[in-house]
Amino acid sequence: MILIIIVYILLISAFLCLIRIMLGPTAPDRTVAIDILGILIVGFCALFALTYNLDFMLNIAITWSLLSFIGTIALAKYLEGRDFDE
Amino acid sequence: MNEIISYIFIVIGALFNLFGCIGLIRLPDIYNRLQASTKCVTLGTSLLLFGVVIKTGLNATGIKAILCIIFILLTSPVAAHAISRAAHLSGIKLWEKSIIDKLDEDNKQKQNEEKGKEK
Numbered sequence: 001m002i003l004i005i006i007v008y009i010l011l012i013s014a015f016l017c018l019i020r021i022m023l024g025p026t027a028p029d030r031t032v033a034i035d036i037l038g039i040l041i042v043g044f045c046a047l048f049a050l051t052y053n054l055d056f057m058l059n060i061a062i063t064w065s066l067l068s069f070i071g072t073i074a075l076a077k078y079l080e081g082r083d084f085d086e
Numbered sequence: 087m088n089e090i091i092s093y094i095f096i097v098i099g100a101l102f103n104l105f106g107c108i109g110l111i112r113l114p115d116i117y118n119r120l121q122a123s124t125k126c127v128t129l130g131t132s133l134l135l136f137g138v139v140i141k142t143g144l145n146a147t148g149i150k151a152i153l154c155i156i157f158i159l160l161t162s163p164v165a166a167h168a169i170s171r172a173a174h175l176s177g178i179k180l181w182e183k184s185i186i187d188k189l190d191e192d193n194k195q196k197q198n199e200e201k202g203k204e205k
Binding site for chain 1: 093096099100101116119120127141142146150153157165170176
């Protein structure tokens, strides 16, 4: 019962992130929202691992957090207007 | 007893996530949004993973969750700092009621010093 409430809270927060991606006026707004969505997905993976006793979901969570970091850094460099090797 | 404590941590973490995302919708400016949402969501997800650690104990699953907490606490502030610097350098204006902009003052000071050296 309580896990269902937690999943609904996280789904509402992910939906708010999607709204910001949809109507954010500038590109950095959307980048921030994508970063936040990646961290929320890490929380979802941890909840899956807890609920269904799936060990490998935490491997997915670790990988997702590192890949989301790399993607955000690449987008920030792109917005700054520099090449990737500077 | 362990289960109750872990569920308390998980609920607090999920509520932090929700409040961070409300800040992402509600605030007027990219910099305000960034400082509200990034800090709240980082703390909330760390609390949620800590609840998982308490529930499972220190076996393989719990140590993976601790690694995940460490990675999030290391990477999320760096990413937020990179985004805010990129937004400032790509010329996005502050909210009109913002008072202070230290990075802009620093850039102007550096430009003045370079002009002085050229002369």
